[in-house]
């Protein structure tokens with residue numbers, strides 16, 4: 001990997017997400033050599049991926065070069081590579097560009113979409129965890145409307161204009177709201193020769209309410225907002241099968257849809273070599289103690305979404321959100337320095353700053369630890385918080401200008417099919433719908 005030897009111990013960080021970057025920043029100018037490895041050369045601001053998928057923002061405005069974050073940090077190295085395996089015995093990781101030894105290893109690799117072993121869903125539905133996936137979704141949404149124009153068959157046209165989003169967490173809710181706004185504000189103008197009133201947005205949630213991690217009040221209000229926007233909300237319903245055209249559920253309900261978006265679960269990114277049973281958490285997460293040390297291993301830590309720090313209060317660990325990732329990264333940085341100085345490490349205590357979701361223009365729900373509010377003020381708070389945490393001054397300016405422009409013009413100008421998405425819906429199924 002061409003990393004020079006250093007007189008300082010080497011900390012290797014896997015992942016330049018919220019957790020990995022906040023750790024890297026907290027180790028700047030400390031007596032350690034830091035090597036950050038990520039399979040992308042940019043940090044992704046995942047909370048705004050749905051705006052890329054729906055043409056509200058360009059992808060570049062929610063991505064930031066990792067090398068730029070690390071600029072000027074002494075004894076810091078970035079390598080663009082995928083980490084495949086950890087060898088705790090040899091204190092080495094195996095990556096797509098070769099092995100690397102570590103003194104301390106920090107796994108901050110986050111999560112990936114979980115299809116719970118359902119291959120029909122994995123093969124045929126759309127995920128939204130990365131920028132390339134969001135661009136695929138953006139292309140598919142627009143391609144489906146272009147294709148809907150080309151057919152006289154009402155049945156097929158309806159399926160091309162039917163969007164089924166599975167998962168009623170923040171991602172599903174935000175995406176459903178954005179699609180409903182597109183249907184209302186943009187489609188009639190873009191496709192005057194298509195009856196876009198027939199377009200449908202179905203949000204399917206397995207649990208009994210939307211946004212289950214938020215208050216009942218926020219769930220109820222989010223549902224009201226979505227229904228006002230014309231979204232069909234299905235609760236207590238699970239999609240069990242999807243062949244690219246027909247989505248079957250656990251009851252008799254079926255959807256004919258050429259676009260099923262899967263936002264119903266994530267699992268920890270899997271790295272080979274961590275075989276101790278004691279570190280296997282729920283959904284592939286790594287069990288850690290209160291110092292973020294992976295159970296059963298010395299000098300291996302995990303932070304962010306991939307870390308499951310369970311307690312009596314939180315049996316499955318902290319919520320998989322940006323705040324725990326940022327806070328754990330910062331805290332572990334201090335602990336690693338303390339350890340090197342021979343001082344005691346301090347246990348991590350999560351400072352819950354609340355959670356929020358936006359449903360659309362002037363519509364958001366915010367749960368703060370002490371009070372809750374919804375509506376236009378919540379929407380302003382949502383925008384402020386997202387701009388604040390977005391990395392990079394240019395990105396903040398570009399996103400802000402885009403939002404102001406979209407707000408005034410009721411528009412989303414990034415509705416571009418730059419790289420057409422080849423959806424693998426079975427051609428025979430698609431063709432058979434024509435008679």
Ligand SMILES: Cc1cc2nc3c(=O)[nH]c(=O)nc-3n(C[C@H](O)[C@H](O)[C@H](O)COP(=O)(O)OP(=O)(O)OC[C@H]3O[C@@H](n4cnc5c(N)ncnc54)[C@H](O)[C@@H]3O)c2cc1C
Nearest residue numbers: 015017018019038039046047083109110304305320321322
């Ligand atoms: C669509 C969406 C919307 C969200 N909305 C919100 C929200 O509104 N508010 C909120 O608080 N949270 C939100 N979240 C969750 C939030 O984004 C995560 O909690 C946060 O990103 C976790 O940070 P992390 O550093 O643990 O992981 P990530 O940010 O996922 O970073 C992991 C990094 O590791 C890299 N990586 C993974 N595997 C490897 C490997 N094998 N080798 C090398 N590199 C690897 C990845 O490329 C990535 O850069 C959302 C998530 C999604 C997907």
